[in-house]
Amino acid sequence: MNETILRMESIVKSFPGVKALQDVDFELRAGEVHALLGENGAGKSTLMKCLSGVYPADSGKITLFGEKIAINTVNDAMDHGISMIHQEFALSEQLSVADNIFMGREPVGKFGLTDRKALYTKAQELIDKVGGNISAYSLVGMISTAQKQMVEIAKALSMNVKIIIMDEPTAVLSNREVDALFHLIGTLKAEGISIVYISHRMEEIFRICDRITVLRDGAKIDTLEAKKTTNEQLINMMVGRKLEEYYTRTEHEIGGTLMEVCNITRLDEKVRNASFELRKGEIIGFAGLVGSGRTELMKVIFGIDKAAAGQIKINHRDVRIKHVRDAMKLGIGFVSEDRKLEGLFLERDVEFNITIGVLDKFLSAFNLNRQKEDEIAGKYVDMLSIKASSIQQKTLNLSGGNQQKVVLSKWLAISPDILILDEPTRGVDVGAKAEIYALIDQLVQSGVSIIMVSSEMPELINMSDRIYVMCNGEIKACLDKDELEQNTILKYALGV
Numbered sequence: 001m002n003e004t005i006l007r008m009e010s011i012v013k014s015f016p017g018v019k020a021l022q023d024v025d026f027e028l029r030a031g032e033v034h035a036l037l038g039e040n041g042a043g044k045s046t047l048m049k050c051l052s053g054v055y056p057a058d059s060g061k062i063t064l065f066g067e068k069i070a071i072n073t074v075n076d077a078m079d080h081g082i083s084m085i086h087q088e089f090a091l092s093e094q095l096s097v098a099d100n101i102f103m104g105r106e107p108v109g110k111f112g113l114t115d116r117k118a119l120y121t122k123a124q125e126l127i128d129k130v131g132g133n134i135s136a137y138s139l140v141g142m143i144s145t146a147q148k149q150m151v152e153i154a155k156a157l158s159m160n161v162k163i164i165i166m167d168e169p170t171a172v173l174s175n176r177e178v179d180a181l182f183h184l185i186g187t188l189k190a191e192g193i194s195i196v197y198i199s200h201r202m203e204e205i206f207r208i209c210d211r212i213t214v215l216r217d218g219a220k221i222d223t224l225e226a227k228k229t230t231n232e233q234l235i236n237m238m239v240g241r242k243l244e245e246y247y248t249r250t251e252h253e254i255g256g257t258l259m260e261v262c263n264i265t266r267l268d269e270k271v272r273n274a275s276f277e278l279r280k281g282e283i284i285g286f287a288g289l290v291g292s293g294r295t296e297l298m299k300v301i302f303g304i305d306k307a308a309a310g311q312i313k314i315n316h317r318d319v320r321i322k323h324v325r326d327a328m329k330l331g332i333g334f335v336s337e338d339r340k341l342e343g344l345f346l347e348r349d350v351e352f353n354i355t356i357g358v359l360d361k362f363l364s365a366f367n368l369n370r371q372k373e374d375e376i377a378g379k380y381v382d383m384l385s386i387k388a389s390s391i392q393q394k395t396l397n398l399s400g401g402n403q404q405k406v407v408l409s410k411w412l413a414i415s416p417d418i419l420i421l422d423e424p425t426r427g428v429d430v431g432a433k434a435e436i437y438a439l440i441d442q443l444v445q446s447g448v449s450i451i452m453v454s455s456e457m458p459e460l461i462n463m464s465d466r467i468y469v470m471c472n473g474e475i476k477a478c479l480d481k482d483e484l485e486q487n488t489i490l491k492y493a494l495g496v
Contacts, residue, residue, distance in 0.1 A: 003030045005194060006051075011060035013046055018389070020046045021057075021287040022218045028163065031192045033185060035205045035226070038215035039238055039429035041387065041399040044198050047215070048165045051196075052084035053077035081162035085152045087171060093141030097132075098123035100140055101155045118397040126154035130184055147175040153184065154302060164188065165196040170204060171427055174290050182208050200429050202231050214238055239431040246430075247462035248438040250445055254465065255280030258449050259318070259418060261301065264310035274310070274472045278418065278451060281444050285464030286453045287489050293473040294453045295337060298420050301451075302334040303327045314418075328357070330418075332412030335404075337453070343407040344395050351377035351391040354409045382408035384439065401432030408439065419443065422453045437463060457486050471495040 006028040010039050013021040021043050028034050036044045049349040050057040053074040062069055064080055077084075091100050099106075101123045109115030123136035132150035134143055140151065149169060156164050170178045185195060185208055189372045197209055205212060206226055214221040221237045264271060271293045278284055286294045299305040301312065301322040312319050314330055321327050327334070336342035344353055354377045362372035377391040384405040388398060395406055398399070401496070404424070411419060425433045440463060444450060454460050460467055461484045469477045469492035477492040 004028070005030045005065055007061075007063040008047070008051065009061045011047060011062075011133055012058045013043075013050055013055060014026050014058055016389075021050070023060075024215065024220045025217070026213055026220065027223075028128065028194050028196065029210075030194060031208040033195045033197055033208050035209040035212040036196055036198045036215065037200075037205065037212055037234060039399075039401070039431045041217075041402070042215040042238070043218040044215055045167055046218075048084055048167065048196060048198065051077065051163075052082055052165055054084070063399060067270070076127050078159055081158060081160060082165070083156035083161045083163070084165035085149065085156065085167065085169065087168045089148050089152055091140050091148055091151060093139070095140060095152050096136065097127060097134060097138050097140060097143070097154075098136040099265075100151055101126060101136075101158050103155075105158070122158070123154070127151070129157065130154050131180055146173050146180070148410050149181070150184075151172075153188075161193065163194045163196065165198070167198045168200070168427065169197070170199065170201065178204070196326045200427065201233065204232075208343070216240060235430050237246060237397060238429065246434050246437070247459075247461065248333075248434070248441040250441055251420050252445050254282045255447070258314065260313040260316075262311050262313070264297065264300055264312075265308050266296060266300055266473075267306050267308045269308075271300065272471050273469075274473075274475050276468050276475060276478065278449050280449055281447050282465050283440065283444055283450045283452055283463055285460035285467040286451065286470060287460055287467050288470035288493050289456070290455070292470040292493065294470050296420055296473075298334065298422055298451065298453060299471070301327070302332060302420060304334075328414060331414075331416050332418045332420065333414055333416035334420045335407050335411060335422060336423055338408050339403055343410075344403060346394075346396040348395060349392045350379055350381065350386065350395055350398070350406055353406050354380050354391075354413060357410055376413060377409075380412060382411075384409055385482055399432075401428045401435075404428055404432070408436070412443075416448060418449050418451070420451045420453075421457065423458065424452065425454075425456070457489065460484075460489075461486065469493050 004027050008026040011021050011024045024047055026047060038044050049055045051071065053071045053076050056072045062071060064245050069080055098120045102119055106114040107118040120136045127134060127136055130150045130153050131149055132154065134147050141149060170182060173181065188195065199205055209226045211223055212226055213223040214234060216361065218239060256279060257277050258280045261274065261276050263273045274297050300307045303324045303326050312321060319330055340346060351373065355373050358376065361376065362369040376486055381391060386405045387402050395403060440450060452463060465481055467479045467484055467489060468475050469489055471493055472495060479488065
């Protein structure tokens with residue numbers, strides 16, 4: 001495994017106004033899993049897109065198995081046995097698994113026609129090899145996210161790849177699905193296939209990676225053996241400073257009860273008899289396993305989904321929340337767990353996304369106050385240190401951390417009294433996480449009350465004043481600050 005098969009030397013890539021990669025070196029050994037680590041915007045994905053042919057590098061040299069090669073297109077990369085599995089899968093949901101695996105490379109039978117039998121047989125062999133547990137005849141639109149990922153890996157293997165690049169492969173997988181993926185990665189590694197693994201999840205990197213290369217601001221910082229480094233070392237290298245106060249909490253006086261949720265049951269019974277209270281200037285966390293009902297409860301409170309029973313009180317008065325606009329009028333904001341699908345208009349600019357909830361502040365039947373709109377957007381871009389070329393930059397082109405800050409800005413613009421944060425730091429690097437924690441701390445000091453749903457136990461324990469634990473649609477416990485221990489929370493989350 002010590003043989004170096006790939007060398008990227010002095011790679012440079014620029015976009016208008018941004019130098020994304022500055023003389024970056026990277027090397028990969030045969031049969032190794034090599035992590036690429038860095039904050040959002042550090043250049044990880046850009047470097048791998050240069051390797052996989054999505055972007056041609058402006059300058060630099062790529063050597064594969066000792067020979068200099070040119071990669072200007074995705075087909076160039078595929079011809080050299082290099083394939084990248086992106087966060088957004090490149091699959092056609094209207095076609096079968098087999099058609100997706102061999103798209104454009106279908107086996108040909110008599111008279112130049114596609115040999116459908118050979119197509120499905122070969123596809124099924126690949127699916128079985130990667131442990132996809134699906135039929136090659138299945139429509140891709142009908143299979144799970146984890147299974148789609150297996151189809152992408154099977155597609156790569158069908159091209160006899162030597163290098164597979166995985167970009168945030170576990171972002172939307174359950175723990176069981178992650179275990180299955182890691183088992184497959186171990187199998188591929190044993191066969192001599194090299195894997196570049198891009199992730200923000202430190203525990204995963206230490207679990208499966210052999211070496212780690214850290215990028216910061218488009219430059220390579222260092223390459224380290226995974227077994228010889230620590231979590232703290234990597235964080236310091238990624239952000240260029242020590243994160244001694246990673247979780248920011250400032251002592252302040254918590255006020256009286258602001259919201260009371262009483263015996264809420266959803267129409268589909270994914271939440272049953274849920275009751276909790278929230279005080280002014282307090283952070284309450286919601287812990288639980290996938291499917292425990294946390295997000296489903298929040299969607300009822302925000303008026304996205306309907307309740308079959310129960311009531312909500314704000315400032316000791318009964319309120320009726322039938323629609324999202326009812327919640328917003330009551331001063332409730334909701335940062336969704338899926339910012340791309342539910343939180344942002346990705347094709348619109350930063351300004352549009354920040355101001356969409358406060359149109360009444362600058363738009364009337366007869367007038368658009370463009371200056372006021374610019375002031376609102378500019379205020380939150382400055383407040384949250386959103387890295388964008390301008391407020392007119394398309395939101396799609398921002399890093400994940402900056403996209404999340406835009407979502408937060410949208411809800412801060414309505415001046416909420418209650419802010420629901422569902423997985424607020426998912427897919428966000430450690431530096432952006434620290435900034436979001438500091439912002440949350442500032443908000444509660446100013447009197448905003450926060451409900452935080454998170455699957456990251458350290459995040460909940462360090463940021464919450466109290467934690468409610470859900471299991472199978474029910475709230476099983478409310479734990480005070482001095483009771484917040486991981487084992488205790490997990491016991492209630494498992495229902496034992």
